[in-house]
Amino acid sequence: MNSIASTENQALSRTVLELDVNNHAGVMSHVVGLFSRRAYNVEGILVMPVGSGVTSRIWLLVNEDERLDQMVKQIEKLEDVLAVRRHGAEHEVFVRLEEFFR
Amino acid sequence: MPKAAVYFEEIPLSQQTPETLTGAQIVVRLLERQGIRTLTGIPGGAILPIYDALSKSALLHHVLARHEQGGGFMAQGMARATGLPAVCMASSGPGATNLLTAIADAKLDSIPLVAITGQVPKPMIGTDAFQEVDTYGLSIPITKHNFLVGSADELLSIIPRAFCIAASGRPGPVLIDIPKDVQNQLVEVDEWPEPGRADRVPAPAAELIEAAAAMINAAARPILYLGGGVVHSGASGAAVALAEKARLPTVMTLMALGAMPVDHPLSLGMLGMHGARCTNLALDECDLLIAVGARFDDRATGKVAGFCPQAKIIHIDIDPSELDKIKTAHIGIAGDVGAALAMLLPAIETPARASWLARVTTLKAEHPLRMPGIDDPRTPYGLIRAVADCLDDQATITTDVGQHQMWVAQAYPLRRSRQWLTSGGLGTMGFGMPAAIGAALAEPQRTVVCFTGDGSILMNIQELVTAAEEDVNVKIVLMNNASLGLVFQQQTLFYGERIYASRFKGMPDFVRVAEGFGVPAIDLDRESDPPAALARALSSSGPMLIHASIAMHEQVLPMVPPGAANKEMIGG
Structure with a gap:
């Protein structure tokens, strides 16, 4: 995992999802449940409240997979999910966190 | 048929606001305002405040199921027959877990259902309190959405929202878990929310x-x-x-x-x-x-x-x-x-x-559908045809799950939308009879026929007493082949005829069972003129069980082997 080459290799096949969600107990369960029931591993999760704390933002790092389009559609159906945006693996949110995982 | 839309004028507007009410009273009032008139359930400790409030409602008829799953399927029967959201209730713990199968069934068939469960008081959540279970967590993957209510005033937004979600877009079940202290909490209600209705769907491109x-x-x-x-x-x-x-x-x-x-x-x-x-x-x-x-x-x-x-x-x-x-x-x-x-x-x-x-x-x-025995009421197809011959398109047909379900799907002359209520996606044995009770409660003018099997009916047989108690016009046609027929068929076709755990050795006397529950019954096996006996039974009012033996070796054909392409059909 630590070698630059393997990180780059994986980065090619990863996607970052950015979700705006209502901030209350249970929202994370709804989101990650969609992945776990499909045996689709979430590689990274980052959540913080936004602004007044009424909403939160969830960042998910996932492997690219043929099921990803379906996953995004399923996430969009959740009542507590307000918006979903897809980013490439080059998005810096998880990259900047890497120093905490050494 | 009572519809939600006509109901508003009936509300006595003289009720002055603000009123001080308990969470339980708010639940009951919001259900009344929503247009709900019949709901199902079983009380228990954690939902008793709501039942106490229900006891004072002149508008709501509570149908007491004998198992929460039966109550859930009755509500499904109401929702499937009318297209409108229906309500079922259960207490915490086992009440809630018993309801889960009916909720999952509603999810897979996109049925609008609002399930209300009692929960242990908020301070006791997470302590493994008596009859505490994580109803919210358990219901996440089998509901369209779910709520754990944190305070009584939240009910004013959550309950209409639950009906809106259940009915909007692709319909589905919504669960509202209400801790007992929230049911007892007093709040002042200044203004009542509008009932929850289906949102408009954007026009197709x-x-x-x-x-x-x-x-x-x-x-x-x-x-x-x-x-x-x-x-x-x-x-x-x-x-x-x-x-x-x-x-x-x-x-x-x-x-x-x-x-x-x-x-x-x-x-x-x-x-x-x-x-x-x-x-x-x-x-x-x-x-x-x-x-x-x-x-x-x-x-x-x-x-x-x-x-x-x-x-x-x-x-x-x-x-x-x-x-x-x-x-x-x-x-x-x-x-x-x-x-x-x-x-x-x-x-x-x-x-x-x-x-x-x-x-x-x-x-x-x-290559037509072949229905051997269609003229002989002692065969599966013939029995279904003989029942259909006694009824018109106004009858509603429910089924359980298995061979009988597929034979009815193939052979019954269905001609009306919402005439046919069956568990498709989840394929839940035990669906048919309580769903028929619900359909009959929602549309009492219709004859509701439930085709079932000797395997399926035993999975919710206790609701026979509910059928008798409510005197619903439900006719149960029990096709008894003394086996789990579709399992027997698959073992015959695909497992080298190694018949295992699909042939029943013990067999209840279903006529006496029904009569014991207070439901009249006839045994077609003993009738010299089955079509005439069927006609008499189906034209009577109230619940009735009609028992008919069929041969164990009868198969549903054609059949596509699981995993094969549809053109690779066996038989038929």
Whole structure:
């Protein structure tokens, strides 16, 4: 995992999802449940409240997979999910966190 | 039939606000304002405040189920018969877990259901309190949405929102878990919220409709494929109109049966695992498949790669996540199927399509659904036909799950949308009888017939006493083959006839069982003139069990082996 080459290799096949969600107990369960029931591993999760704390933002790092389009559609159906945006693996949110995982 | 829309005028507006009410009283008042008149459930410690408030309601009729799953399926029967959200209740812990199967069933068949469960008081949540279970967590994957209510004033937004979510877009079940202290909490209510109604769905994209019309007009061998969404949308008339204008041979999923009358000249009946040979063979030859409110379920498609291998696909569905889920559509249209069909219809030409219609006619003649014994009421098909001969299209038909379900799906002349209530996606044995009770409660003017088997009926047999108590007009036709018939059939066909755990050794005397529960019963085996006995039984009022033995070796045919392509049918 630590070698630059393997990180780059994986980065090619990863996607970052950015979700705006209502901030209350249970929202994370709804989101990650969609992945776990499909045996689709979430590689990274980052959540913080936004602004007044009424909403939160969830960042998910996932492997690219043929099921990803379906996953995004399923996430969009959740009542507590307000918006979903897809980013490439080059998005810096998880990259900047890497120093905490050494 | 009582409908929610007419109900508002009946509310005594003299009730002055602000009022100080408990959470439980708010729940009851909001259900009344929502237009709910009948609900089902079983009380228990953690939901007693709500039951105490219910006891003072002059508008709500509570039907006491004998198992929460039975209560859940009764509510489903009401929702399936009317299309409106229905309510079931349970206490915490085992009450809630018993309800889960009925909720999961509603999720898979997109049935609008609002389940209200009691929960231990908030300070005790997470302490493994008596009858505490994580109802919220358990219900996440089997509900469209769920709520754990944190305070009584939240009920004023959550309950209307629950009905809105259950009814909007693709319908589904919503669970509201209410801790006991929230039920007892007093709050001042200044203003009552509007009842929850289905949100409007954005109109389908006009350019996609136009492209779809062009594709239909240009197709040589098109087939229209109707799913349960047509029923939910109330679009069966529009679907038949499209079929007639564009001259489309039409297949239906299990959930769509009744959307097009089965004896309509364009109808090819049910597709898939137990569809007629002509139906699956026609699909194999089609060059355009127009899927409307259908989700390419594996029981309908068989091996997906072998399903309509030459066809382009137009897929119309209210749930965008269904588009491209199983089969990539050439044109995928998100929207209400009724709205989409209404937009599509004016752009449709009426081609001759002579050679394709002639080909379908030939397939129907050469490979029809074979129904051996149709004239003998002591065979499965014959019994179903004899029951149908006693009834008109106003009757509602429910089934349990298994061989009897497939025989009825194949052989009963369904001609009306919402005439047919069956557990499709989850395939839950035990669905049929409580669902029939619910349908009869919602539409007491109809005769409701539940076809069941000796395996299925035992899974919710306790609701016979509910049927007797409510005196519902439910006729249970019990097709008894002394086995788990579809398991027996699969072991016979695919497991080298190693029959194991599917043949019952002990057999209850179902006539005496029914009578013991207070439901009159007849045994067709002992009747010298079964059609006459059936006619008498079906024209009586109130609940009745009709027992009929059938042979254990009878099979549902044709059958596509699980995992095979639909054209690889066995038998029939």
